[in-house]
Amino acid sequence: MVTIPAVSLNDGADFPELGLGTYGLRDVAGVDAIVSAIDSGYRLLDTAVNYENETEVGEAVRRSGIRDDLIVTTKLPGRDHGFDETIRSAQGSLERLGLERIDLYLIHWPNPAHDLYVDSFRAMLALRDEGQVVSVGVSNFTEPMLARLIDETGVAPAVNQVEMHPYFPQAELRAFHAAHGIRTESWSPLAKRSELLSEQVIVDIAAAHAVAPGQVVLRWHTQLSSTPIPKSADADRQRENADVFDFLLSGDEIAAISALERGRLWDGDPDTHEEM
Numbered sequence: 500m501v502t503i504p505a506v507s508l509n510d511g512a513d514f515p516e517l518g519l520g521t522y523g524l525r526d527v528a529g530v531d532a533i534v535s536a537i538d539s540g541y542r543l544l545d546t547a548v549n550y551e552n553e554t555e556v557g558e559a560v561r562r563s564g565i566r567d568d569l570i571v572t573t574k575l576p577g578r579d580h581g582f583d584e585t586i587r588s589a590q591g592s593l594e595r596l597g598l599e600r601i602d603l604y605l606i607h608w609p610n611p612a613h614d615l616y617v618d619s620f621r622a623m624l625a626l627r628d629e630g631q632v633v634s635v636g637v638s639n640f641t642e643p644m645l646a647r648l649i650d651e652t653g654v655a656p657a658v659n660q661v662e663m664h665p666y667f668p669q670a671e672l673r674a675f676h677a678a679h680g681i682r683t684e685s686w687s688p689l690a691k692r693s694e695l696l697s698e699q700v701i702v703d704i705a706a707a708h709a710v711a712p713g714q715v716v717l718r719w720h721t722q723l724s725s726t727p728i729p730k731s732a733d734a735d736r737q738r739e740n741a742d743v744f745d746f747l748l749s750g751d752e753i754a755a756i757s758a759l760e761r762g763r764l765w766d767g768d769p770d771t772h773e774e775m
């Protein structure tokens with residue numbers, strides 16, 4: 500079993516340096532895949548109302564027998580933005596998960612045209628005060644949106660989960676996060692597999708360290724102080740993805756990987772993308 504190190508969030512909670520994405524892990528096979536990831540050392544699980552697998556994640560958590568060692572993340576969908584709507588939505592997530600608390604609760608997308616994300620964030624802080632949520636964060640927020648949350652509530656989110664991979668390294672946003680104590684979390688950290696893992700620079704660096712290309716990419720995330728959440732349904736790839744903490748990339752190698760920058764995988768611009 501791999502031991503995945505943890506960092507402290509701005510609210511004092513422990514947060515693993517790598518976690519499991521669960522998009523697409525559903526039904527019995529999905530539960531089995533999540534349990535196998537926990538067995539191989541994963542402690543951070545990422546789900547969302549819109550993945551329609553909170554039930555499977557909750558079932559895997561119960562089967563693992565180590566609920567208190569796990570950080571279960573879920574996300575508020577756009578259709579539930581607003582103060583009262585968020586409180587109600589959280590109760591639905593808790594019921595589907597079958598858990599007594601959400602360890603990390605994120606606003607999935609800001610949906611700025613609806614302008615309700617500050618109300619939702621306030622509701623999440625109220626849920627935190629009541630103990631139903633441990634850490635409060637956001638996903639797909641831009642710098643001005645984060646600045647507004649901090650300005651209007653006095654609280655910086657603990658986490659901002661954003662698209663990040665070598666094609667989209669998010670240098671400016673990461674600098675803003677560092678300045679405000681916000682932990683970066685990378686979604687689609689392997690760029691959804693795509694052609695990233697056959698890029699020559701990644702293949703060469705992998706050979707130099709005698710590791711797999713995916714491990715190089717995931718180590719790049721962790722050395723840039725972001726928590727990647729690779730999704731894999733396969734026990735061997737899950738183990739490989741988690742096993743990235745016993746080699747170090749040089750500064751030149753990190754720069755060479757970041758030079759693959761070319762932009763987002765799809766048109767997921769938080770200023771315009773609406774996800775309900």
Ligand SMILES: NC(=O)c1ccc[n+]([C@@H]2O[C@H](COP(=O)([O-])OP(=O)(O)OC[C@H]3O[C@@H](n4cnc5c(N)ncnc54)[C@H](OP(=O)(O)O)[C@@H]3O)[C@@H](O)[C@H]2O)c1
Binds near residue numbers: 692729
């Ligand atoms: N907040 C948001 O808006 C948002 C958006 C997108 C995603 N997410 C979260 O981020 C998680 C991860 O993103 P993602 O699922 O889009 O993409 P990803 O983790 O970058 O890539 C997943 C794909 O890579 C394959 N894979 C995994 N490990 C591999 C390895 N070592 N070598 C080769 N292929 C490998 C997987 O196939 P196998 O399963 O067959 O291994 C799967 O097809 C999601 O599951 C979700 O939890 C959040």
